[in-house]
Amino acid sequence: MNDFDNGRIATTDLTLNLGPQHPATHGVLRLVLDLDGETIVKCTPYVGYLHRGVEKLAEHRNFLQILPLTDRLDYISSMANNIGYCVAVEKLFGIEVPERTQFIRTLTAEMTRISNHLLWLATHALDIGAMTVFLYCFREREKILDLFEKLCGARLTVSYPRIGGLKNDVEPQWLDELYRFTDEFPMRVEQYETLIDKNRIWLKRTKGIGVISAEDAINWGMSGPVLRGSGVPYDVRKTMPYGAYDKVKWEVPTGKNGDIYDRYRVRMDEFRQSNSIIRQCIDKLPEGPIMADAPKFTLPAKDRVLSDMEHLIHHFVLITKGPQTAPEGEVYSATEVPKGELGFYFVSDGTGKPYRMRIRSPSFVHVSALPKLCEGELVADVIANIGSIDIVLGECDR
Amino acid sequence: MEPLEIAGRLKDKFPFEVLEVKSFRDQVFVSVKREKILEICRYLYEEPDLCMNFLSDLCGVDYPERKHRFEVVYNLYSLKYNHRVLLKAQVPQDDPSINSVVAVWNGANWHEREACDMYGIVFNGHPDLRRILMPDDWDGFPQRKDYPLRGKEGAEYRGFEETKELHAHDKEWNIV
Numbered sequence: 001m002n003d004f005d006n007g008r009i010a011t012t013d014l015t016l017n018l019g020p021q022h023p024a025t026h027g028v029l030r031l032v033l034d035l036d037g038e039t040i041v042k043c044t045p046y047v048g049y050l051h052r053g054v055e056k057l058a059e060h061r062n063f064l065q066i067l068p069l070t071d072r073l074d075y076i077s078s079m080a081n082n083i084g085y086c087v088a089v090e091k092l093f094g095i096e097v098p099e100r101t102q103f104i105r106t107l108t109a110e111m112t113r114i115s116n117h118l119l120w121l122a123t124h125a126l127d128i129g130a131m132t133v134f135l136y137c138f139r140e141r142e143k144i145l146d147l148f149e150k151l152c153g154a155r156l157t158v159s160y161p162r163i164g165g166l167k168n169d170v171e172p173q174w175l176d177e178l179y180r181f182t183d184e185f186p187m188r189v190e191q192y193e194t195l196i197d198k199n200r201i202w203l204k205r206t207k208g209i210g211v212i213s214a215e216d217a218i219n220w221g222m223s224g225p226v227l228r229g230s231g232v233p234y235d236v237r238k239t240m241p242y243g244a245y246d247k248v249k250w251e252v253p254t255g256k257n258g259d260i261y262d263r264y265r266v267r268m269d270e271f272r273q274s275n276s277i278i279r280q281c282i283d284k285l286p287e288g289p290i291m292a293d294a295p296k297f298t299l300p301a302k303d304r305v306l307s308d309m310e311h312l313i314h315h316f317v318l319i320t321k322g323p324q325t326a327p328e329g330e331v332y333s334a335t336e337v338p339k340g341e342l343g344f345y346f347v348s349d350g351t352g353k354p355y356r357m358r359i360r361s362p363s364f365v366h367v368s369a370l371p372k373l374c375e376g377e378l379v380a381d382v383i384a385n386i387g388s389i390d391i392v393l394g395e396c397d398r
Numbered sequence: 399m400e401p402l403e404i405a406g407r408l409k410d411k412f413p414f415e416v417l418e419v420k421s422f423r424d425q426v427f428v429s430v431k432r433e434k435i436l437e438i439c440r441y442l443y444e445e446p447d448l449c450m451n452f453l454s455d456l457c458g459v460d461y462p463e464r465k466h467r468f469e470v471v472y473n474l475y476s477l478k479y480n481h482r483v484l485l486k487a488q489v490p491q492d493d494p495s496i497n498s499v500v501a502v503w504n505g506a507n508w509h510e511r512e513a514c515d516m517y518g519i520v521f522n523g524h525p526d527l528r529r530i531l532m533p534d535d536w537d538g539f540p541q542r543k544d545y546p547l548r549g550k551e552g553a554e555y556r557g558f559e560e561t562k563e564l565h566a567h568d569k570e571w572n573i574v
Contacts, residue, residue, distance in 0.1 A: 048531035055516075056540055060547050091423055218477060221453050221505025232477065234452075239480050329422035332473055332484060334454065343455055345473065360455040360473070368508035397531060 013041060016379070020049050024127050024383045027393030029367065031382065038378045043371040047364075050397040058357040062322025063089055063163060063297070066357070071157035073361065074395040077116040079108050079148070079158050080337035081395075086161045087242050088333035088344035093297050093326065095164045099244075100288040104170055105161060106243040107281040108151070110274040111178075114185070115144040116338035116390075117267045117274075124264075124387035125196060128205050133195050140188055143181055150174055164298030165291030175282050182279050189271045206261040210373045210385040213258055220369040223362055224340025225266045226389050230258035236336040248280040260388040267390075297323050323352040339363055339390050363396040401426035404448060404483045412438055417488070425484065432470075432487045436497040436523075439485075442474060443502050450474040450483070453499075456509035458517035460543045467491035468519055472499070489519055498524040516541035 019030040028049035034042040054073065058066045070085040071078040083105050090097060122137035145155040151174060152160040152167055160167050196202040212222070217230040227234055235252045237245040253269030255262025292298050299318055300311040317324065328350040334343040340362025347356040366389040373385045405419045405428050415438060418429040430438060442450040455473035466488035475482045489496050498521035499506045510521040511530040518539040521527060529536060538545055 048529075048533070051531040053540065056545075056547065094423070216504075218451050219504050221503065234477050330425075330427060330484070331423055332425060332455070332482070341454065343473070345455060345457065345471065347459055356459045358455065358457040358471075360457075364508060364512075365505055368505070372504075 011037070018382070020046075025386055026123065026391055027396075029386070029391070029393055029396075031370070033374075033379065033382065035379065038380075040374050040377055040379065040382065043374040043382070045367050045370050047367060047393065048397050050393045052398065054398045055357055055359060058354055060353065062352045063326065063354065064299075064318060064322050066354070067161075067163070068157070068159050071159055072394060073359065073398060074116075074337060074339060074342075074363070074392045075156060076119050076392060077112040077338045078156060079112040079160060080116075080335070081342065082159060082161045083109050083243070084333075084335035084337060084342045085344060086163050087335055088331065088346060089163050090292075091333045092329070092331040092346050092348055093163070093294065095292045095294045095297060097164060097292050098289050099286050100169075101165050101290045101292075102244045103247075103281045103285050104166060104290070106245060106248070107178075107278050107285075108148075108160065109243065110277045110281075111144050111147065113274045113338045114271060115141050117271060118144075120267065120338075120387075120390045121192060121264075124384075124390075125202075127383045127387045129201060130196055130199065133192060136188070136192060136195065140185065147174070147178055147181070150177075162291070162299060164294055165289075169290050175285070178278065179282055182275050182282075185275050186272060189268065189275075193268065203261070205381075205384055206264060206388075207259060208257070209260050209377065209381050210388055211257060211259045212369070212373060216372065217258065217369075220372060221365045222340070222369060223365070224336065224338070224390075225263055225270065226340065226366060228253065229255040229263035229266045231256050236334050236341050240334060242333075242335060244281060244284075245277075247284065248277050250277050250280075260384055263388045296325065321352070326350060326352055326354075334360070337362065339392070339395070340366070342395075359395075359398055361395040361398060363391040363393070364398075366391055367396055399447065399479060399481050401481055401483050404442075404481065407445075407448070408438065408442070411441060425482065427484045427486055429486045429488065432489050432496045435470075435472075435485075435487050436499060436501070439472065439474075439499045439502045442483075442485075447479075449476045449478045452477050453503040453505045453509075454482070456499075456506050456513065458513035458519050458541070460517055460541065462543050465490070468494055468517055470496055470513060470519060494518055495520040495522055497522050500524055515539070518542070 014035045016033045016035055018033060019025040020028040030046040032044045033040055054069050070081040073081050118137040118141040122134040125133035148158055149155045152158050212230055214230040214232050217227050231254050233252045233254050238252055250273045253266050255266050295314045300314050304311040305315045326348045328348055330347050332343060332345045334341050343360030345358035346354050349355040374382050405426050408428055409416045415430050415434050420427045442448050452475040454475045457471050459469040461467060468489040470487045470489060472485040487496055498510055510524055513519050514527055515529045515532050516539055
C-alpha cells in the first residue's frame with residue numbers, strides 16, 4: 001500500500017469481514033466485503049449460523065407438533081408464522097375454519113405486523129444513527145406484547161393459533177384494551193415521522209440508496225414491503241386472500257423509487273393500514289365457535305372432552321399419537337407475513353407426518369439479493385441496506 | 399389463465415417432456431423430464447400470456463424408492479396474471495444433476511444452492527454452487543431420507559478441522 005509508483009500511491013483492494021457477531025447485521029449474518037476505498041466491489045453473504053434443520057425435524061414430527069417450531073422461524077413475528085403454518089395445513093386437510101377464528105387471526109396477524117415494523121423501525125433508525133426513535137418504538141411494542149401475554153400467556157413465541165382454530169377465545173375486555181391502543185396508535189406513528197421524516201441525516205442516508213428496480217426485485221423473488229417499495233403492488237393478502245382480509249377495507253401501500261426511503265414509507269403506511277384492519281375486525285367480529293369441526297385433525301373443546309367419551313378418545317389419540325391420517329397430496333400455501341411472502345410447501349404421503357415440509361422464507365430470498373443492493377455503494381450504506389430489507393436470520397437459516 | 403390450461407399449453411409445446419399432470423386442492427403439478435428444464439422455464443417466463451415472472455420457491459424432494467430418486471420442484475407464479483403452476487423435474491440418483499435456471503430468475507441462485515446442500519443435486523451452469531446452510535466441510539446431504547435425524551453416539555460434528563484439538567478433552571471432562 002505504501003509503494004510509490006510514478007508519484008501515485010498504488011492501492012490494493014481490501015477484504016473486510018462483517019459479522020457474524022455484529023449488532024448491525026440483525027442476527028448472525030456474515031458478509032465478506034471487497035472494498036476499493038470505501039466503495040464495495042463485491043459483497044458475499046454467508047448464512048447458516050442459525051441453521052437448526054427445521055425442515056428435516058418436521059419430517060419426524062406429526063402435524064400438531066410442528067406448530068411450536070414455526071414460532072422460532074421469525075421469532076419477532078411468531079404469530080404470523082403460526083397462522084401461515086395453520087393456513088397451509090388446513091388447506092392440505094381441507095378444513096373449513098369458522099368465521100370468528102378468521103377475524104381473530106387477521107386481527108392478531110396485524111398486531112404482529114405492527115410490532116414487527118416497530119422493532120424494524122427502532123433498529124433500522126438506530127443503525128443509521130437515530131437513537132430516540134428506538135425508545136419511542138419500544139414503548140408501543142411493549143403494549144402489543146402485553147396484549148399478547150394477556151391473550152395467550154406468551155409474549156414472543158405465542159403458538160396461539162391451532163390447526164383448525166385457536167387456543168382460546170378472546171375476552172371482551174381484551175378487545176376493549178386493543179381498541180384503546182388503536183385509538184392512539186396513529187398519533188404515535190405521526191410522532192415517529194416528526195422525529196425522522198424531515199431529518200436531513202435520515203433523508204441523506206436513505207433517499208436514492210439501495211435502489212432496486214421493479215423488474216430486478218421481481219426477478220430476485222423479493223416480496224413484501226421490499227417489493228412494494230419498488231412500486232409492485234403484490235400482496236398475498238390481496239391476490240390470494242386468507243383469513244378475513246377480503247372482508248375488510250384496506251389498501252396496499254406502494255413506493256416508486258425502490259430505495260431505502262420508499263421501503264421505509266411503505267412500512268409507515270402499513271402501520272396505518274394494519275391499525276385500520278384491526279379496528280374493522282373488532283367492529284365486525286362475529287359470534288360463533290373458534291374451532292373447526294374436524295375431530296380427526298383438530299383438538300376438541302375441553303368441556304366436550306370432559307363430558308363426552310368420543311371427544312375424549314379423539315383428544316387422547318391426537319395428543320399421544322397425533323393425527324393418524326392426512327390426505328395424500330401436495331400443497332403450496334402462502335401468507336403475507338410482515339417481511340414478505342411466507343410459503344409452506346407440504347408433500348403428504350397419507351401418514352400423520354409431512355413427508356416433506358418446505359419453508360419458503362422471505363428473509364432467505366432477501367439476503368440473497370443483498371449483493372445486488374450493496375455493490376457499487378459505500379460501506380456505511382451496507383448497514384442501511386440490511387436494515388431496509390428487514391431480515392431475521394432465524395427464518396433465513398431455518 | 400387457469401392452471402390446467404397452462405399445463406395444456408406446456409404439453410402442446412413440449413409433448414415429449416411432460417410426463418404427468420396432477421391437480422390437488424386447485425393447484426396444478428406438472429412432472430417433466432429434466433433435460434429441457436431450462437427451455438421449459440424460459441418458455442413459461444417469456445411467453446407473453448403466461449409471464450411466469452416470479453419464482454416463488456425452488457426445492458428438492460427425496461423419494462428413495464422411486465426410479466428417479468429426486469425431484470426438483472419449481473414454484474412459478476405470475477404477478478401479472480395471478481396464476482401459479484408447480485413444475486416437478488425428475489432427477490435420477492446415479493447422475494443427480496439438472497440445468498440451473500439462474501439465467502431466467504436470479505432468485506433461483508440460493509434456492510439451488512440449498513437444494514445442492516441438502517440433497518446433493520448438482521445444478522449445471524450455476525454461477526456459484528457451494529454449500530449454503532451447512533459448513534463447507536460437511537459430509538453427506540442432511541435432508542436425504544437415508545440421513546439420520548440424529549447422528550451416532552460421538553459421531554456428531556465437532557467443528558472445523560482447526561478447532562478439533564480444542565475438543566480433545568471433551569470425553570474425559572464429560573461434555574460430549
